[in-house]
Amino acid sequence: MPDPKPLLFISHKHDDSEIASTVAKYVRRLTAGAVDVYQSSDPLLKGPRVGENLTKELREALWRAGVVILVFTSADKDWSWCMWECGMADLPGPETKIIVLQCLPTEVPSVFADAVRVQAWGAESVSGLVYRFLEPDFF
Numbered sequence: 001m002p003d004p005k006p007l008l009f010i011s012h013k014h015d016d017s018e019i020a021s022t023v024a025k026y027v028r029r030l031t032a033g034a035v036d037v038y039q040s041s042d043p044l045l046k047g048p049r050v051g052e053n054l055t056k057e058l059r060e061a062l063w064r065a066g067v068v069i070l071v072f073t074s075a076d077k078d079w080s081w082c083m084w085e086c087g088m089a090d091l092p093g094p095e096t097k098i099i100v101l102q103c104l105p106t107e108v109p110s111v112f113a114d115a116v117r118v119q120a121w122g123a124e125s126v127s128g129l130v131y132r133f134l135e136p137d138f139f
Helices: 014-030 054-064 080-089 123-133
Strands: 007-011 036-038 067-072 097-102 117-119
Touching: 007 014, 007 054, 007 080, 014 036, 014 067, 014 123, 054 080, 067 080, 117 123
Parallel strands: 007 036, 007 067, 067 097, 097 117
Antiparallel strands: none
16 A cells, blocks of 8 residues: 655765755654655665665655655765666656755755755755745645
């Protein structure tokens, strides 16, 4: 039976799991648990199951997710898995919003250079995401 809750997928480097966990905790608190969060680096959240095919698990979660937040920290890291996740989420089918949480002012993911990004250091930018997040049609 499919889960009736909307799903937020947090795409991140495992080095950035603390940032991803902060976002996940905030979303769970903000929505009072009405939104499920998929985060591969937190064993307490929905994530890949031990013994399963990782690519298949990620693909299924991404196709179900209404929103993907890409936690982007530094351009000098290998972002291939995160870019794959965003690409899977962006395939034709149900619309999935991809939000880039830009953590440093000088670091922009080139693939999303023309996208509206959330600037983690800017209160106005983060507030805009929070207000949008609470709109009924966000997911």
